[in-house]
Amino acid sequence: MSKKRLELSIEKDILEKAKKHIPNLSGFVEECLKHYFGYADGIFPIGNVNEITDKIGRLQVELFLINQNYDAEESRKNAENEERDKAWRFLWNDFRPSLIPDETLLEKAIEVLGINGEELEDILDWVYITDVKVDTNSWQEVLKAYTENKDE
Structure with missing residues (x-):
């Protein structure tokens, strides 16, 4: 799968805290989206919420x-x-x-x-x-x- 560059706007304080706790923000956001849409293995999609x-x-x-x-x-x-x-x-x-x-x-x-x-x-x-x-x-x-x- 090819990847596409994305620009996000996140509050400064949240971004600083996220960078301290999550070394790969892009990977984290991508994984969250996979879970949301049900592409993650063995996980129910949050989209069914x-x-x-x-x-x-x-x-x-x-x-x-x-x-x-x-x-x-x-x-x-x-x-x-x-x-x-x-x-x-x-x-x-x-x-x-x-x-x-x-x-x-x-x-x-x-x-x-x-x-x-x-x-x-x-x-x-x-x-x-x-x-x-x-x-x-x-x-x-x-x-x-x-x-x-x-x-x-």
């Missing part, structure tokens, strides 16, 4: 969307839990004074909690008579305590 950064950008957007979706999923779960807690609380607060569940509230709770009526009535009775301390504002806590202690 735009493709790589574009891919990184796309992946960052995907990661953002995944995180957004995760946040949306968490919000959905929290909303569902709140709906369950609300159905349970309404039923429990109505049941406690009379020990008779209101049919409308019972039907709504069966639908929202996904549990059959007989078991739900058993849970109401269990919570009322048990000595187990449970947060009656939380359906998950009530169900967990009932499941763990119902046979005692």
